[in-house]
Amino acid sequence: MATQVSTPVKSHTGLFSTRTAGGRMPLTPSPRTRTAAMVNNNNNNNNSSPFTPERKTLDNERVATKSVYGGNLSSHFQKSTSRTSHRDSPKSNIAKGVQTPRRALELGVSDFALTGTGGKTPSSKSSRKGPIRQKSTKTTVSYGDRFIPNRAASSAIATVGCGKLELGDKSRPNSSTGESSAVLSSAADDALAALGSLSLNDDDEPSTYSRPSPNTVAYQDSLASACGVSLNQRILAFKPAPPESSKPVDLRSQYNRPIKNANAASAQFRRRVATAPERVLDAPGLVDDYYLNLLDWSSGNQVAIGLERNVYVWSAESGTVSSLLETSPDTYVSSVKWSGDGAYVSVGLGTGEVQIWDVEEGTKLRSMTGHDTRVGVMGWNKHTLSTGARSGLVFNHDVRIAQHKTAELVSHTSEVCGLEWRADGAQLATGGNDNLVSIWDARSLAVPKFTKTNHKAAVKALSWCPWQPNVLATGGGSYDRHIHFWNTTTGARVNSIDTGSQVTSLRWSPHYREIVSTSGFPDNSISIWSYPTLVRNVEIPAHETRVLHSCLSPDGQMLATAAADESLKFWKVFEKKAGSASSAAASGSSAKADMVKQMTIR
Amino acid sequence: MSTAPAGKEKSKTHKLSLKGSSRLVAEFFNYSINTILFQRGVYPAEDFAAVKKYGLTMLVSSDDQVKAYIKKIMSQLDKWMVGGKISKLVVVITSKDTGEPVERWQFDVQIFAKPSKKKSSSKVPDKENSTPANEAAPVEKTEAEIQAEIQSIFRQITASVTFLPQLDGDCTFNVLVYADADSEVPVDWGDSEAKDIVNGEKVQLRSFSTANHKVDTLVSYRVG
Numbered sequence: 072m073a074t075q076v077s078t079p080v081k082s083h084t085g086l087f088s089t090r091t092a093g094g095r096m097p098l099t100p101s102p103r104t105r106t107a108a109m110v111n112n113n114n115n116n117n118n119s120s121p122f123t124p125e126r127k128t129l130d131n132e133r134v135a136t137k138s139v140y141g142g143n144l145s146s147h148f149q150k151s152t153s154r155t156s157h158r159d160s161p162k163s164n165i166a167k168g169v170q171t172p173r174r175a176l177e178l179g180v181s182d183f184a185l186t187g188t189g190g191k192t193p194s195s196k197s198s199r200k201g202p203i204r205q206k207s208t209k210t211t212v213s214y215g216d217r218f219i220p221n222r223a224a225s226s227a228i229a230t231v232g233c234g235k236l237e238l239g240d241k242s243r244p245n246s247s248t249g250e251s252s253a254v255l256s257s258a259a260d261d262a263l264a265a266l267g268s269l270s271l272n273d274d275d276e277p278s279t280y281s282r283p284s285p286n287t288v289a290y291q292d293s294l295a296s297a298c299g300v301s302l303n304q305r306i307l308a309f310k311p312a313p314p315e316s317s318k319p320v321d322l323r324s325q326y327n328r329p330i331k332n333a334n335a336a337s338a339q340f341r342r343r344v345a346t347a348p349e350r351v352l353d354a355p356g357l358v359d360d361y362y363l364n365l366l367d368w369s370s371g372n373q374v375a376i377g378l379e380r381n382v383y384v385w386s387a388e389s390g391t392v393s394s395l396l397e398t399s400p401d402t403y404v405s406s407v408k409w410s411g412d413g414a415y416v417s418v419g420l421g422t423g424e425v426q427i428w429d430v431e432e433g434t435k436l437r438s439m440t441g442h443d444t445r446v447g448v449m450g451w452n453k454h455t456l457s458t459g460a461r462s463g464l465v466f467n468h469d470v471r472i473a474q475h476k477t478a479e480l481v482s483h484t485s486e487v488c489g490l491e492w493r494a495d496g497a498q499l500a501t502g503g504n505d506n507l508v509s510i511w512d513a514r515s516l517a518v519p520k521f522t523k524t525n526h527k528a529a530v531k532a533l534s535w536c537p538w539q540p541n542v543l544a545t546g547g548g549s550y551d552r553h554i555h556f557w558n559t560t561t562g563a564r565v566n567s568i569d570t571g572s573q574v575t576s577l578r579w580s581p582h583y584r585e586i587v588s589t590s591g592f593p594d595n596s597i598s599i600w601s602y603p604t605l606v607r608n609v610e611i612p613a614h615e616t617r618v619l620h621s622c623l624s625p626d627g628q629m630l631a632t633a634a635a636d637e638s639l640k641f642w643k644v645f646e647k648k649a650g651s652a653s654s655a656a657a658s659g660s661s662a663k664a665d666m667v668k669q670m671t672i673r
Numbered sequence: 674m675s676t677a678p679a680g681k682e683k684s685k686t687h688k689l690s691l692k693g694s695s696r697l698v699a700e701f702f703n704y705s706i707n708t709i710l711f712q713r714g715v716y717p718a719e720d721f722a723a724v725k726k727y728g729l730t731m732l733v734s735s736d737d738q739v740k741a742y743i744k745k746i747m748s749q750l751d752k753w754m755v756g757g758k759i760s761k762l763v764v765v766i767t768s769k770d771t772g773e774p775v776e777r778w779q780f781d782v783q784i785f786a787k788p789s790k791k792k793s794s795s796k797v798p799d800k801e802n803s804t805p806a807n808e809a810a811p812v813e814k815t816e817a818e819i820q821a822e823i824q825s826i827f828r829q830i831t832a833s834v835t836f837l838p839q840l841d842g843d844c845t846f847n848v849l850v851y852a853d854a855d856s857e858v859p860v861d862w863g864d865s866e867a868k869d870i871v872n873g874e875k876v877q878l879r880s881f882s883t884a885n886h887k888v889d890t891l892v893s894y895r896v897g
Contacts, residue, residue, distance in 0.1 A: 303853065303855075304760065304852070305856070306852075306865050307850045307862045307863065307864060307865060308847055308863060309745070309746050310863050313739070313846055314742055315845075
């Protein structure tokens with residue numbers, strides 16, 4: 072645009088173009104551009120603030136225009152257009168037509184017809200302020216436009232604006248070049264005078280702007296009433312600080328169920344365990360001795376129990392009881408153990424003698440001596456019978472040969488009360504009253520592979536994990552109360568449980584990832600633990616006195632426990648699920664009948 | 674014979690006096706404050722004791738300090754209520770960390786039988802005269818109905834924990850009262866801002882009304 076306007080020759084086109092430009096950015100009286108324009112002007116003129124339209128600069132400008140007009144018109148155009156490029160294009164156009172600077176002022180009035188039209192387009196653009204400006208008087212038009220936005224921005228609607236606008240009008244001449252300021256014409260004097268008179272207004276204005284308090288107060292009032300805040304009401308607060316909370320509150324814990332531990336979390340998936348015994352048998356004369364092992368269940372589904380000097384065999388299938396043997400009066404039965412095939416039972420005696428009986432025939436097959444002290448624990452591995460004695464010695468006997476003693480396992484220094492072969496016969500675990508757990512490699516029995524000293528009491532309970540052959544569970548006595556789990560390949564302890572009471576026996580479930588422990592004082596209970604989570608699934612208060620012995624049925628569902636209260640109880644702790652269970656249930660209520668069915672299924 | 678049932682009827686629907694109604698409202702405030710403190714976890718749950726009230730099990734603070742604090746508030750509230758000076762009771766739960774209100778329980782009190790335009794307690798006798806004129810406003814309710822209304826408010830307050838946002842960090846509470854400008858203000862009470870929740874969500878809960886009062890419940894809480 073500037074280039075177009077630059078030459079007077081092109082005035083027509085220039086005029087035209089500027090007109091059209093009137094709709095464009097430069098002319099739009101939108102506050103933004105206005106201010107921008109003003110800033111430009113002010114920058115030109117001594118950087119005075121936009122709010123105080125100093126007369127001086129105005130004068131200068133005024134003068135400048137005039138002088139320019141008086142001087143080289145074309146050069147002025149160039150300058151003015153180039154410098155103040157946008158703002159006064161219409162003016163300049165008109166000015167172009169009218170030569171005398173003097174008339175420029177008057178023309179200013181007449182201009183308005185023109186600028187007014189130009190101003191309309193902006194007004195539509197500039198929203199609410201537009202109408203006001205248009206109303207404010209025609210005289211003010213273009214310059215007024217420029218001023219208002221600032222005021223509006225600085226304070227409220229300020230009807231004062233009208234008067235101001237006029238002032239603005241005058242004070243706001245075609246700002247132009249500083250160079251021309253030097254030339255003063257008579258017109259400048261007029262302008263000065265006019266400005267002087269206006270200046271009074273000016274003084275007023277700032278004051279009204281500077282203290283908008285009455286306005287705002289009124290605003291607040293009206294706002295308050297609009298918001299419905301009643302002034303004849305007070306909001307009172309109880310001043311004293313409320314007492315401190317005694318401890319931080321977490322609502323989450325208050326409303327949500329406590330985050331379930333693994334135990335609770337599995338509650339809905341946890342299987343139901345019958346907590347009532349399936350069957351109770353009397354076991355009169357059962358010796359209340361932790362170190363003995365007087366109960367065993369054969370693979371042939373027969374339960375052998377040593378009651379003082381007698382060994383009885385209870386057939387789970389028929390429910391019949393037979394007395395297998397009675398020892399000489401000078402001794403007693405200290406341990407019983409079925410051979411793997413369920414055909415023979417070995418009986419350890421208080422004298423240290425070990426007898427092997429054929430249950431079917433009811434006859435003693437042989438008697439093996441060697442121990443000087445009572446044999447409290449025995450274990451079969453095929454044809455090898457291991458016997459642990461009070462002396463702490465463990466002997467291996469090959470029951471087939473005359474010179475039966477095949478190995479002497481020396482490790483324990485006190486009575487051996489726990490002894491368990493691994494199912495594959497590769498390892499043997501023994502536990503003793505010396506609080507030791509010894510793990511033996513069947514191929515080299517000279518020294519134990521590992522000797523574990525973690526227990527703080529006698530170790531009677533030993534059990535090999537059926538699904539993870541290198542895991543051994545061991546349970547300690549009253550002072551220890553712990554179950555430890557061992558990796559028998561590395562010798563590492565992999566887990567521990569503090570059971571809270573003497574552990575008298577441990578049995579892994581062959582079907583579930585669970586292990587059952589029996590307790591002595593103070594609980595006298597049966598506990599079922601999940602492995603490896605070590606969560607106690609259920610605790611059954613099983614007996615009135617400590618549970619001394621336990622053994623699992625050959626199908627792995629039933630646990631038999633013998634306690635010092637001279638009773639033998641059968642618990643269906645590892646009942647199989649669904650199909651097999653229903654068939655078992657259909658078979659009848661007696662443990663015996665169950666057994667038959669399950670055994671046949673098996 | 675006929676008088677007996679009438680008497681019974683009367684006793685059943687007996688209209689609470691303004692004083693009784695004020696007591697009832699004040700008592701409602703007391704339980705409201707306690708319930709809010711419990712439900713919103715301002716104080717730990719073990720500091721509260723269960724009490725049977727409104728046919729519900731209400732939890733009331735058993736902490737001596739908190740009890741004393743609420744008692745002080747309530748004693749003044751009682752006076753104001755009887756004087757008909759109060760238009761709002763507000764329980765503001767404030768975050769201890771930021772000091773900003775996070776939750777605002779507002780109980781609007783409307784008094785049907787305003788003693789007089791002058792609102793001065795000395796005009797109590799006048800009120801007796803004026804009440805008959807005003808009796809159009811409240812529908813007479815049995816005590817059981819009022820109880821049921823209050824009960825449902827407490828049920829709502831209790832249930833509101835399901836939609837109210839989790840209060841983070843330690844919180845404390847303040848009690849505000851919108852009182853008439855001419856009410857007597859004890860030293861413990863002072864002018865305060867409204868402690869509104871900026872850009873808060875508002876949920877209007879149920880109301881209850883007696884012959885003389887209507888109480889609206891509104892909870893506003895900060896979102897996000």
